[in-house]
Amino acid sequence: MYYDFKSVEPKWQKRWEESGVFHASDDHDKPKFYGLVEFPYPSGAGMHVGHIKAYSGLEVISRKRRLQGYNVLFPIGFDAYGLPTENYAIKTGIHPRKVTDTNIAKFTDQLKKVGFSFDWTRVIDTTEDGYYKWTQWIFLKMFEKGLAFRDKTLVNYCPSCKVVLSNEDSQGGKCDICHSDVIQKSKDVWYLRITEYADKLLEGLEKVDYLPNIKLQQVNWIGKSRGAFVNFPIKNNDERLRIYTTRPDTLFGVTFMVIAPEHPIIDKYADKISNMDEIEAYRAECSKKTEFERTQLVKDKTGVKIDGLTAVNPVNGKEIPVYISDYVMMGYGTGAIMAVPAHDSRDYDFAKKFGIDIIEVIKGGDISKEAYSGDGEMVNSEFMNGMTNKKESIAKMIDYLTEKGIGEGGVQYKMKDWAFNRQRYWGEPIPIVHCPKCGMVAVPYDELPLKLPEVENFEPGSDGESPLAKIESFVNCKCPKCGGDAKRETDTMPQWAGSSWYFLRYVDPHNEKSFADAEELKYWMPVDWYNGGMEHVTRHLIYSRFWYKFLYDIGEVPYEEPYAKRTAQGLILGPDGVKMSKSRGNVIDPNEVVESLGADVLRTYVLFMGDYEQAAPWSEDSVKGCKRFIDRIWNLLEITTDGEEYSEKLSVPMNKTIKKVSEDIEQMKFNTAIAAMMTLLNTVYSIGEINKAELKTLILLLNPFAPHVTEEMWEKMEFGGTVTDWSWPEYDETKCVDSTVQIAIQVNGKIKARIDVPTDISSQDAIAAAKKETVVASLIEGKTVVKELYVKGKLVNIVVK
RNA sequence: GCCGGUGUGUCGGAAUUGGCAGACGAGACAGACUCAAAAUCUGUUAUCCGCAAGGGUGUGUGGGUUCGAGUCCCACCACCGGCACCA
Numbered sequence: 001m002y003y004d005f006k007s008v009e010p011k012w013q014k015r016w017e018e019s020g021v022f023h024a025s026d027d028h029d030k031p032k033f034y035g036l037v038e039f040p041y042p043s044g045a046g047m048h049v050g051h052i053k054a055y056s057g058l059e060v061i062s063r064k065r066r067l068q069g070y071n072v073l074f075p076i077g078f079d080a081y082g083l084p085t086e087n088y089a090i091k092t093g094i095h096p097r098k099v100t101d102t103n104i105a106k107f108t109d110q111l112k113k114v115g116f117s118f119d120w121t122r123v124i125d126t127t128e129d130g131y132y133k134w135t136q137w138i139f140l141k142m143f144e145k146g147l148a149f150r151d152k153t154l155v156n157y158c159p160s161c162k163v164v165l166s167n168e169d170s171q172g173g174k175c176d177i178c179h180s181d182v183i184q185k186s187k188d189v190w191y192l193r194i195t196e197y198a199d200k201l202l203e204g205l206e207k208v209d210y211l212p213n214i215k216l217q218q219v220n221w222i223g224k225s226r227g228a229f230v231n232f233p234i235k236n237n238d239e240r241l242r243i244y245t246t247r248p249d250t251l252f253g254v255t256f257m258v259i260a261p262e263h264p265i266i267d268k269y270a271d272k273i274s275n276m277d278e279i280e281a282y283r284a285e286c287s288k289k290t291e292f293e294r295t296q297l298v299k300d301k302t303g304v305k306i307d308g309l310t311a312v313n314p315v316n317g318k319e320i321p322v323y324i325s326d327y328v329m330m331g332y333g334t335g336a337i338m339a340v341p342a343h344d345s346r347d348y349d350f351a352k353k354f355g356i357d358i359i360e361v362i363k364g365g366d367i368s369k370e371a372y373s374g375d376g377e378m379v380n381s382e383f384m385n386g387m388t389n390k391k392e393s394i395a396k397m398i399d400y401l402t403e404k405g406i407g408e409g410g411v412q413y414k415m416k417d418w419a420f421n422r423q424r425y426w427g428e429p430i431p432i433v434h435c436p437k438c439g440m441v442a443v444p445y446d447e448l449p450l451k452l453p454e455v456e457n458f459e460p461g462s463d464g465e466s467p468l469a470k471i472e473s474f475v476n477c478k479c480p481k482c483g484g485d486a487k488r489e490t491d492t493m494p495q496w497a498g499s500s501w502y503f504l505r506y507v508d509p510h511n512e513k514s515f516a517d518a519e520e521l522k523y524w525m526p527v528d529w530y531n532g533g534m535e536h537v538t539r540h541l542i543y544s545r546f547w548y549k550f551l552y553d554i555g556e557v558p559y560e561e562p563y564a565k566r567t568a569q570g571l572i573l574g575p576d577g578v579k580m581s582k583s584r585g586n587v588i589d590p591n592e593v594v595e596s597l598g599a600d601v602l603r604t605y606v607l608f609m610g611d612y613e614q615a616a617p618w619s620e621d622s623v624k625g626c627k628r629f630i631d632r633i634w635n636l637l638e639i640t641t642d643g644e645e646y647s648e649k650l651s652v653p654m655n656k657t658i659k660k661v662s663e664d665i666e667q668m669k670f671n672t673a674i675a676a677m678m679t680l681l682n683t684v685y686s687i688g689e690i691n692k693a694e695l696k697t698l699i700l701l702l703n704p705f706a707p708h709v710t711e712e713m714w715e716k717m718e719f720g721g722t723v724t725d726w727s728w729p730e731y732d733e734t735k736c737v738d739s740t741v742q743i744a745i746q747v748n749g750k751i752k753a754r755i756d757v758p759t760d761i762s763s764q765d766a767i768a769a770a771k772k773e774t775v776v777a778s779l780i781e782g783k784t785v786v787k788e789l790y791v792k793g794k795l796v797n798i799v800v801k
Numbered sequence: 802g803c804c805g806g807u808g809u810g811u812c813g814g815a816a817u818u819g820g821c822a823g824a825c826g827a828g829a830c831a832g833a834c835u836c837a838a839a840a841u842c843u844g845u846u847a848u849c850c851g852c853a854a855g856g857g858u859g860u861g862u863g864g865g866u867u868c869g870a871g872u873c874c875c876a877c878c879a880c881c882g883g884c885a886c887c888a
Contacts, residue, residue: 675825
């Protein structure tokens with residue numbers, strides 16, 4: 001009997017849709033499970049096999065949880081604001097709203113054809129008024145609390161996309177979207193003060209169950225460092241040059257200072273500086289360099305000595321020169337450093353190039369060759385001499401600085417405030433009004449959502465202005481405070497906005513009074529398990545934790561952390577072993593697999609192809625193995641016999657498999673779970689029959705992976721109702737072991753024989769049995785037995801001399 | 802440069818966390834069925850020596866710990882990912 005997936009799969013998809021079995025229940029007395037996957041950006045290209053793998057992990061877990069009696073929330077939605085849609089609209093003239101709707105319809109259809117058990121009554125579209133109303137609402141709350149602010153700064157600007165980019169979006173000096181070079185431009189932009197949450201974001205990591213490498217990436221991203229601020233007096237002047245250092249213990253080794261090219265002290269004392277021309281020239285040169293070029297020149301230090309400004313080392317009164325160099329950044333610390341060439345490689349390079357003294361203060365290295373940053377005895381450091389413990393030295397110096405009023409301990413973060421703006425059409429309008437009298441005024445909450453105006457031309461303005469700036473009817477408005485003429489903010493929010501809180505909306509997606517009902521939040525939050533791509537563990541994961549923690553602080557959400565657990569799946573590579581891309585032509589279309597082999601095969605294969613967390617190449621051949629597996633499962637119907645209990649032959653394999661599959665799913669070791677079912681299947685075929693009890697269990701175990709074929713078999717066997725009405729199989733630990741095991745016999749660690757022994761054999765009996773083996777007996781004859789040991793159920797090792 | 806990860810047959814990958822390396826799948830080879838092909842089923846398949854029985858060698862490289870190492874320790878090599886002049 002041939003398994004006709006082409007008719008069976010749509011049949012069950014239709015039934016699931018009609019019965020609503022996968023809708024989360026309102027019954028708050030049941031234990032809950034909230035499984036979250038990263039909602040897709042609905043691109044025109046449609047679904048990618050990567051999406052299938054990303055969703056299949058929690059799909060299996062969610063289906064298992066339902067069978068285990070949980071009330072499961074497994075939602076899906078669309079993160080639909082973004083540049084590709086807008087660029088497509090500009091190119092074709094089709095409105096982004098229309099493009100988005102078309103793409104969402106396409107994704108929805110494709111997802112349903114794979115049979116995912118999403119709750120389709122809770123779908124979110126971040127571009128719908130009912131949704132972005134609350135995105136704007138949260139923004140206004142932040143504005144109210146001073147966390148959303150405007151600042152004039154140098155921003156990363158992409159001349160090709162005509163947008164301001166965040167540091168995150170312009171890594172390596174290239175635009176994330178079009179990959180052209182990013183330049184620096186001064187502009188008034190919106191920021192979110194995420195740095196205020198740096199410590200909370202760091203501390204919160206201790207309370208959550210994230211994969212260790214995910215935690216580590218977040219820790220590195222936040223980049224907290226401890227050190228000290230020290231004020232260096234300027235000679236013949238009341239000025240203090242303030243620096244930040246992580247190594248205050250090396251203060252006696254300071255031989256010069258360096259300030260960033262943008263440091264304000266230069267303009268302040270321009271009249272005292274004799275080589276201002278030279279400095280101006282250097283500054284001009286630096287401002288032309290992009291961030292990328294600056295970092296490219298790591299090896300070759302440049303700079304200019306400031307003639308006329310001399311600093312004084314506050315611990316020993318020594319006069320030291322001040323340099324200007326672009327290896328010091330204005331955006332970190334104070335924009336000025338104390339340079340200790342003997343113990344910092346960058347300062348070392350600079351000192352070598354400019355012929356500055358290098359004074360060793362910590363022994364242990366060879367400072368004629370390179371800087372030494374290790375531990376050692378302190379020298380040339382007056383009251384610090386003789387100390388050997390870095391930690392203690394730092395503490396001692398900080399105490400000294402504090403006592404003398406020269407400086408104090410402090411911390412710094414690498415993380416910068418979040419540039420929260422786009423000069424684009426297809427995004428959430430920022431609900432702020434600029435009033436000539438009142439300044440920046442929030443749009444009143446009852447006027448939200450501030451809707452995106454209808455326009456025909458989506459092209460950004462030539463100078464980095466949003467297309468909204470061209471729409472008079474939108475721009476011109478009345479000030480909500482004084483009623484006078486005012487202008488609306490025309491920037492829109494960046495693409496990360498909508499995805500920063502979507503998991504909260506799923507809990508209560510149709511609420512018009514609040515972003516989600518408090519009771520619903522209390523029941524469903526936190527997300528029990530969040531799975532997504534490794535590429536999102538810094539930006540999206542940190543941004544959304546930040547928003548959530550803010551909402552917690554203003555009493556809008558119930559728990560401190562949004563996600564209890566976070567995992568990440570590995571990429572699916574093309575058959576050629578490299579990342580799939582259109583240009584390489586190695587992209588696998590999931591729809592074609594569904595069409596030709598069936599959704600169950602696709603689902604099983606993406607989980608079977610390798611370790612879920614690791615990248616693995618697609619194989620056109622291997623996928624056929626899963627097709628055979630599904631067909632062989634189906635063909636069990638022909639060899640099924642009566643029987644309400646596991647047969648003697650299959651009792652142990654059945655129990656073992658239930659255990660293995662149950663445990664492996666929890667650890668996302670889907671590949672070995674499937675392998676265990678394949679092994680069981682091979683055992684069944686070698687016996688030649690399976691009874692109803694055994695088939696029932698096998699169907700239940702496989703159901704989360706291949707729901708269509710298992711439902712169809714369940715129905716054919718008339719087991720009653722559908723698989724979804726049943727519960728996850730249990731196993732008996734005592735029935736997971738065979739009565740006899742094969743053990744290996746080693747002599748001096750080399751395997752010489754194998755024998756079958758009762759599983760519960762004693763150590764003495766096992767060793768005795770081993771010695772009776774003729775090969776073994778001949779090997780140990782006439783020699784002294786030094787040691788003999790038995791590892792239960794594994795092996796006997798006899799060591800002879 | 803710093804941090805993290807990975808390295809196992811022809812290929813994707815297993816290995817109960819120190820105990821029989823190569824589960825499971827693919828591919829290949831042989832056989833059955835077929836007029837034939839596909840599909841399906843059965844068997845073989847790390848490698849070297851040997852007709853065979855059997856023996857040797859094998860988890861990136863080199864050392865070490867141990868009765869025993871893919872697994873632990875030290876050094877090195879290669880590839881992948883993240884951060885990157887962060888003071």
